[in-house]
Amino acid sequence: MAYIKIWIFLAVLALANTQKTSVENYYGDNMHAVVRNDEYIDAHRRHYAGNIWYYDFQINKFKEAYLERVNSFEYQKEALVRELIRVDEHLYPLTVLSDFSKACVQKYKSLIPSMAWAKSEMDRCISVASNQANSLITYMSSTNRTLQSHYATTFEKELNACKTKFNTTSPTNYTICLANAVALTNTYTLNNQKSFSSQLQTAKNSVAVHMKTVQECTFGVYNTTVSRISEANSRIDTCLRGNDDCSHCSGFYCQEVFSMHHSLIDPQNATMFNPFYRREAGKCLMMNIV
Numbered sequence: 001m002a003y004i005k006i007w008i009f010l011a012v013l014a015l016a017n018t019q020k021t022s023v024e025n026y027y028g029d030n031m032h033a034v035v036r037n038d039e040y041i042d043a044h045r046r047h048y049a050g051n052i053w054y055y056d057f058q059i060n061k062f063k064e065a066y067l068e069r070v071n072s073f074e075y076q077k078e079a080l081v082r083e084l085i086r087v088d089e090h091l092y093p094l095t096v097l098s099d100f101s102k103a104c105v106q107k108y109k110s111l112i113p114s115m116a117w118a119k120s121e122m123d124r125c126i127s128v129a130s131n132q133a134n135s136l137i138t139y140m141s142s143t144n145r146t147l148q149s150h151y152a153t154t155f156e157k158e159l160n161a162c163k164t165k166f167n168t169t170s171p172t173n174y175t176i177c178l179a180n181a182v183a184l185t186n187t188y189t190l191n192n193q194k195s196f197s198s199q200l201q202t203a204k205n206s207v208a209v210h211m212k213t214v215q216e217c218t219f220g221v222y223n224t225t226v227s228r229i230s231e232a233n234s235r236i237d238t239c240l241r242g243n244d245d246c247s248h249c250s251g252f253y254c255q256e257v258f259s260m261h262h263s264l265i266d267p268q269n270a271t272m273f274n275p276f277y278r279r280e281a282g283k284c285l286m287m288n289i290v
């Protein structure tokens with residue numbers, strides 16, 4: 001469909017170029033001149049409509065391509081969700097194997113980010129980028145509007161002015177007047193197209209920046225998730241080997257925590273301060289060396 005439209009657009013361009021010669025070839029009678037002038041103006045109107053169509057086409061294509069690239073990050077979200085499912089499948093058997101292995105899993109499972117968190121963080125990264133789509137095309141859309149308004153008002157006003165100024169009184173001057181209006185609008189179009197091209201280029205450069213941002217954002221979520229999974233796994237493994245490291249579970253094992261000043265500990269002394277002296281230790285007592 002797009003190719004057909006481009007082809008039609010090019011055909012209109014070619015027609016507009018051949019029609020330009022109608023002014024130069026003007027030698028006929030008045031009636032003939034009227035027809036030629038109308039054709040000449042209509043060809044330019046079609047050409048101008050083609051310019052607007054092509055702006056619209058480029059803006060929409062640009063936005064579409066941008067959103068498609070942003071959307072490709074959905075795959076990273078899905079990969080992360082699959083990773084979390086895989087971890088869950090790996091840990092589940094341990095929770096049914098024994099009370100001991102279940103306790104190890106339950107103690108460290110909370111280190112692993114939830115699926116809801118991972119999904120919403122990924123969505124946040126993606127939506128920050130997709131929300132940029134409209135601001136990326138702001139300048140181009142405004143340039144499109146400016147040109148359309150020039151064609152619809154300025155150009156048409158100039159044509160009407162030619163009509164009221166010359167018309168039947170001087171067909172030659174009328175034709176020249178029209179040609180001047182067309183020339184002015186063509187110059188305006190050319191400058192407008194230069195602005196549009198540079199705005200498109202700027203927008204393309206901004207896309208690279210936004211892509212880098214979304215990539216860093218999703219990588220951050222991925223890295224955090226994978227790092228925490230790996231930490232949980234290694235702690236669960238340590239726990240399963242019976243080598244649980246209590247520096248990771250301060251205040252977790254025992255309700256009773258006994259604070260002891262480090263000066264009371266002397267590695268060279270075979271005897272030391274007895275924290276249980278005249279004290280009900282209960283089932284569990286932790287020492288917190290301060």
Ligand SMILES: *[C@@H]1O[C@H](CO)[C@@H](O)[C@H](O)[C@H]1NC(C)=O
Nearest residue numbers: 052056059060141144145148
């Ligand atoms: C460009 O301008 C035309 C004419 O006003 C309008 O129909 C079209 O929606 C505009 N395109 C964009 C992307 O703004």
Ligand SMILES: *[C@@H]1O[C@H](CO)[C@@H](O)[C@H](O)[C@H]1NC(C)=O
Nearest residue numbers: 033034037163166167168174
């Ligand atoms: C000149 O003016 C008359 C009356 O307003 C109109 O019918 C005719 O089409 C005009 N000629 C051109 C060349 O526009």
Ligand SMILES: *[C@@H]1O[C@H](CO)[C@@H](O)[C@H](O)[C@H]1NC(C)=O
Nearest residue numbers: 165166169170171172173174
């Ligand atoms: C048409 O243009 C010629 C040359 O510029 C000028 O001499 C003549 O007065 C013009 N005719 C009218 C009706 O304006």
Ligand SMILES: *[C@@H]1O[C@H](CO)[C@@H](O)[C@H](O)[C@H]1NC(C)=O
Nearest residue numbers: 219220222223224225227228
């Ligand atoms: C990945 O995450 C870990 C833990 O949060 C952090 O230490 C590390 O610096 C991160 N790596 C990168 C490349 O951001």
Ligand SMILES: *[C@@H]1O[C@H](CO)[C@@H](O)[C@H](O)[C@H]1NC(C)=O
Nearest residue numbers: 264266269270271272273274
């Ligand atoms: C060893 O520690 C005990 C108890 O804190 C203390 O009474 C004793 O003096 C220490 N002995 C030496 C040689 O420092």
